[in-house]
């Protein structure tokens with residue numbers, strides 16, 4: 001088997017019918033861990049139903065159905081390997097409610113594959129199309145590397161005819177490249193690769209930002225025939241860039257924050273005969289080891305010994321970021337639940353959140369104001385949070401239209417009590433706001449800069465995702481008995497320090513702190 005490969009989480013995004021399932025199915029089918037018997041069965045089933053053209057999408061749909069049916073499905077089925085990496089497809093594309101899956105998926109993704117229908121590219125960018133929306137979401141949620149597959153090239157024509165039409169490919173890239181650059185990605189394809197890289201470095205230097213390579217690499221593919229997927233296509237000799245496989249293999253591996261303190265949001269808690277209570281979840285940062293003392297918040301359980309750690313039904317000495325684990329603790333199943341966060345009792349353990357400042361992009365809402373209290377999905381938590389204080393707003397084009405600290409009239413009127421913000425900013429689709437949010441029930445979140453997987457969220461309302469956000473800083477709740485002092489803000493940066501004094505007053509001010 002050789003050395004363990006680095007894990008990368010991939011989310012597949014794109015407009016409906018772009019070929020996401022077909023392309024992903026193809027990768028899993030050719031590079032994945034599905035055994036030959038399963039493949040043969042999928043093929044036979046697809047043929048029987050007269051759907052052999054859906055063979056690859058079929059792979060994915062079958063896997064998805066199985067996954068939805070129970071927890072027993074082997075995670076390996078959702079994996080494929082490149083030379084350097086082990087990819088996990090973290091979301092099931094092809095769902096009606098795709099945007100929701102996409103957001104939860106994307107919030108755990110390291111890189112994204114954006115699939116574009118080369119034929120009907122226009123539908124994806126028209127009113128109601130999701131190409132740009134998905135790309136913006138991915139970027140906002142922290143996915144900085146994008147592979148862009150211009151798909152269905154086997155059927156793509158231009159004015160000189162087709163299929164495999166270069167003119168059409170160029171047309172799509174020429175439109176989409178600048179659009180992705182507006183979002184923040186840097187276009188990286190043959191021709192401007194070197195120049196782009198240099199400029200990219202300079203840009204980052206200017207901004208003092210060194211962490212990410214923001215890039216989008218275009219490849220003309222056919223998820224169906226396999227052209228430029230794993231091997232260079234002989235049908236498109238005009239394309240000399242990398243195959244999709246090569247792009248995926250050339251991604252910068254995510255920094256696995258092994259050295260950060262432990263954060264493990266619980267996905268579920270089981271009671272297993274002969275063993276006891278077994279919380280399960282994904283290690284996001286740090287290391288979980290048998291024998292260590294952990295804290296669960298907001299459950300309020302500290303110094304709990306981890307008796308054993310298990311992965312894929314095998315006991316392991318430790319688990320690192322990216323690992324999905326079950327571990328045994330001496331608590332009852334009622335003590336802890338989904339949404340709780342487990343951390344190291346001795347090293348920056350999690351603390352329940354009083355309120356947090358976030359940058360929120362509104363996707364689908366006509367009128368968001370102070371007082372709005374939708375449900376937030378942040379890591380595995382699902383809790384209503386109040387938009388307590390909207391402090392600034394940018395319009396659709398990213399131009400600042402409101403800012404509390406610039407509003408002198410308001411500031412003079414109420415500066416005596418900035419924590420009772422009465423500034424009345426309304427925001428709608430396409431706009432973004434800086435806002436202090438207050439959970440209505442105890443929850444743990446973190447600043448994106450400190451623990452990125454716990455610092456992004458989706459806002460759900462009316463059965464849809466109305467907004468997504470990134471957490472800039474957090475006011476932890478002082479849990480000490482009778483405490484009135486506020487704890488220091490976590491994750492504060494220069495960019496947001498002017499907003500700190502406007503944080504809302506504690507919801508439970510005056511009452512005894514809840515343990």
Ligand SMILES: Nc1nc2c(ncn2[C@@H]2O[C@H](COP(=O)(O)OP(=O)(O)OP(=O)(O)O)[C@@H](O)[C@H]2O)c(=O)[nH]1
Pocket residue numbers: 014015016017018019020021022023053054057093094095151152153154155221222223224225
């Ligand atoms: N000619 C051609 N057709 C393709 C290709 N990839 C996908 N298709 C077809 O396009 C249709 C949609 O493909 P899917 O893979 O289901 O697309 P999707 O993006 O997952 O669709 P949703 O899940 O509905 O968003 C199917 O009829 C596929 O057979 C391709 O490379 N070439």
